[in-house]
């Protein structure tokens with residue numbers, strides 16, 4: 001991947017961004033890769049030389065790396081920091097680096113740090129629950145120890161003391177507990193993820209079409225219908241049902257504006273490979289005013 005510096009930030013920051021802090025060691029899959037969509041992993045490998053990322057877009061990633069470096073210096077009795085565990089399953093080595101393990105008489109409590117937004121901690125975070133449970137499974141398999149709890153320590157980068165919304169975090173450091181799965185259920189989940197990645201790898205090697213990203217993996221937003229009135233800039237109300245929107249529009253003597261759902265991971269290029277993805281270019285081509293089949 002090429003790191004660009006479009007905004008002329010100081011060179012040491014570019015050096016920092018270019019340095020590889022994160023390593024999956026001798027494993028074929030890190031837990032993060034295993035949980036991410038197989039298509040993204042294959043496209044990233046295929047286009048690694050061409051992919052560009054500007055240093056200005058890597059701020060939070062760099063702070064995340066910096067936190068890992070700082071963590072390694074913060075040794076505290078009763079805690080294991082930054083331990084990478086390896087486990088071989090079906091001939092494939094999987095590894096996961098656990099930020100923090102608190103050792104208690106009953107077992108191990110696993111914690112992971114996340115630099116994130118207030119909005120994110122107010123959502124259902126299935127991927128965090130999956131990640132923590134795969135770490136718990138690794139601890140169970142590799143260390144033979146019982147895991148007693150799973151927690152995320154969310155460091156909220158856009159925290160505001162003035163935001164009074166229900167469920168809004170009450171501090172810029174927000175602890176979140178997640179349910180612990182049975183080890184057998186987690187192992188089944190890991191096998192399924194591995195199987196999907198292996199299918200994708202085989203398709204890639206044979207030059208076949210890759211397994212598509214699912215709507216969830218593409219962060220597909222819902223189509224909504226905005227009830228509007230001439231002369232008013234904002235919508236009166238948003239509906240997910242067109243019938244309800246039309247009914248309300250009739251009462252308001254207004255009209256309905258359709259706001260089509262979109263795959264936000266693709267449109268924002270949060271996967272980093274949108275420019276090389278035919279699934280995305282096909283979606284673009286099928287949009288109103290889009291050029292069907294256009295290259296992006």
Ligand code: SF4
Nearest residue numbers: 213266271274277280
């Ligand atoms: S552009 Fe969208 S569909 Fe393509 S790899 Fe990225 S997330 Fe998946």
